[in-house]
Amino acid sequence: MPAEADRAAPHAAVEAAKQFLSTFKTTGKTPGLILVAVSGGSDSKGLLLALHEAIMRGGLSAFSLSACTIDHALRPESADEARAVAAFCAERGIRHSVRRWQGEKPATGIQAAARAVRYSLLADAAQEMAALCLVTGHTADDQAETITMRQGRSEPDAPGLAGMAAGVLVDRRAWVLRPFLSLRRAEIRDYLKARGEGWLDDPSNSNSSFERVRVRHSMGGDIRAAMDVFVDAGEARRRSSERAASLLGTQVTVFEGLAARLDRALVADMANPDCRRAVLAVTAVIGGRPYLAGRETARRLTAFLTGGEGGRMTAGRVVFDVRRSGAYLYREARDLPEIVVQPGQKEIWDGRFLVANDSPESIVVGAGGETAELRARLIAAGLPEPVTKRAVKSALTWAPAQPPEERPDAPLSLPSTPRIESSISLYDTFLPCFDLMMANSIATLFGRDRYLAPPVHDVLTEKTAWA
Numbered sequence: 001m002p003a004e005a006d007r008a009a010p011h012a013a014v015e016a017a018k019q020f021l022s023t024f025k026t027t028g029k030t031p032g033l034i035l036v037a038v039s040g041g042s043d044s045k046g047l048l049l050a051l052h053e054a055i056m057r058g059g060l061s062a063f064s065l066s067a068c069t070i071d072h073a074l075r076p077e078s079a080d081e082a083r084a085v086a087a088f089c090a091e092r093g094i095r096h097s098v099r100r101w102q103g104e105k106p107a108t109g110i111q112a113a114a115r116a117v118r119y120s121l122l123a124d125a126a127q128e129m130a131a132l133c134l135v136t137g138h139t140a141d142d143q144a145e146t147i148t149m150r151q152g153r154s155e156p157d158a159p160g161l162a163g164m165a166a167g168v169l170v171d172r173r174a175w176v177l178r179p180f181l182s183l184r185r186a187e188i189r190d191y192l193k194a195r196g197e198g199w200l201d202d203p204s205n206s207n208s209s210f211e212r213v214r215v216r217h218s219m220g221g222d223i224r225a226a227m228d229v230f231v232d233a234g235e236a237r238r239r240s241s242e243r244a245a246s247l248l249g250t251q252v253t254v255f256e257g258l259a260a261r262l263d264r265a266l267v268a269d270m271a272n273p274d275c276r277r278a279v280l281a282v283t284a285v286i287g288g289r290p291y292l293a294g295r296e297t298a299r300r301l302t303a304f305l306t307g308g309e310g311g312r313m314t315a316g317r318v319v320f321d322v323r324r325s326g327a328y329l330y331r332e333a334r335d336l337p338e339i340v341v342q343p344g345q346k347e348i349w350d351g352r353f354l355v356a357n358d359s360p361e362s363i364v365v366g367a368g369g370e371t372a373e374l375r376a377r378l379i380a381a382g383l384p385e386p387v388t389k390r391a392v393k394s395a396l397t398w399a400p401a402q403p404p405e406e407r408p409d410a411p412l413s414l415p416s417t418p419r420i421e422s423s424i425s426l427y428d429t430f431l432p433c434f435d436l437m438m439a440n441s442i443a444t445l446f447g448r449d450r451y452l453a454p455p456v457h458d459v460l461t462e463k464t465a466w467a
């Protein structure tokens with residue numbers, strides 16, 4: 001058992017928790033629930049304990065904590081591990097819930113699938129509890145490993161070098177914040193030991209078939225070099241996002257989510273990284289892609305757009321049509337999918353449109369929504385006629401899944417028109433806080449609501465205690 005003095009001694013982990021709590025916009029007695037994602041490993045267990053201690057000792061009764069463990073049901077011991085976390089929480093009077101990954105597991109890409117499911121289940125829990133945010137136990141060691149892995153793949157001005165964001169908006173509905181991003185894992189373990197607590201060791205942390213584990217070993221605990229890169233790149237990315245947001249707001253026009261015009265000045269300046277990011281972001285949304293084009297595509301595109309020759313080029317499923325009045329972008333009319341949307345369901349079609357079917361009948365959604373009305377509207381809005389003609393080929397259309405003559409027993413009412421809006425795959429699932437301004441400009445251009453603001457003040461400035 002640790003000595004009583006050790007139990008009470010202030011610790012860097014508790015200081016980090018206190019500092020984090022002081023950044024909330026919530027003031028005075030406004031109650032706020034923080035949902036802590038606890039796997040049972042040292043980092044998340046240390047985070048829960050440090051937040052609990054900071055709240056209890058600091059008299060911060062405006063805050064309450066709840067913990068949630070995701071049981072991925074991939075290892076036989078996972079249910080017991082979740083129960084161990086439950087017991088730890090019960091001893092401290094902290095509410096705890098377990099969410100289980102139900103159903104079929106994919107045969108390949110299990111890590112990525114588990115991560116996607118984990119964040120989605122955690123966001124469900126946060127939303128149901130009306131939590132201010134979710135918090136995870138990511139550390140400076142995780143950050144350094146992420147940066148080192150990305151460094152191997154990126155160019156010096158690449159956004160990836162900003163590393164993990166201190167805040168990420170998940171599914172447009174829950175902010176995930178990382179209060180320990182500047183704290184070393186060793187400090188967290190030291191804190192748990194001082195409080196007489198153990199933790200679970202995830203066996204995948206020593207499995208060298210994972211790149212992260214190999215990188216961790218190669219770094220040998222020295223994270224200084226990677227963190228120095230981060231301090232510069234995180235701030236640079238936030239400033240770049242701010243400048244790109246302003247370019248998007250002034251030099252881009254979007255036509256019903258189908259096509260976009262980039263002003264000539266923006267196109268001419270493509271060699272500038274802010275312009276390039278703005279253009280690549282619009283390209284991703286018009287093409288229905290969840291990521292920016294890779295460096296080779298970006299290079300080809302820059303050469304084409306700045307070449308001054310005009311004409312058309314295709315990149316990332318998007319046609320670029322360069323004319324005197326600007327560069328026009330629209331989805332190429334190839335490989336357009338057909339999907340069925342069941343009653344009461346919402347689906348994303350082609351990565352570009354969110355279709356909500358509120359009717360009691362299934363509907364089929366596909367390409368072919370080209371109508372004289374749509375063409376007239378786009379032309380009236382300023383889209384050149386030849387561009388309109390090609391752009392409308394990738395417009396969405398829908399119909400009842402079963403034609404009326406084939407379903408004599410069906411209700412007489414036809415499905416009502418589905419609700420359709422642009423999907424921004426690039427930011428709708430994971431939006432790092434340093435891209436928030438740019439994402440809001442994109443949302444405005446594509447007729448969507450702005451993204452949920454984070455509940456804390458300084459997450460946007462990404463100020464890091466690491467230096």
Ligand SMILES: Nc1ncnc2c1ncn2[C@@H]1O[C@H](COP(=O)(O)OP(=O)(O)OP(=O)(O)O)[C@@H](O)[C@H]1O
Nearest residue numbers: 037038039043044068069070071115135136137138
């Ligand atoms: N099974 C789980 N249940 C609840 N929270 C979890 C679980 N696994 C991970 N977490 C949360 O995520 C944090 C990071 O864990 P880990 O490094 O294993 O995840 P990751 O997949 O690398 O996360 P990311 O993909 O965001 O980098 C943990 O500190 C914890 O807060």
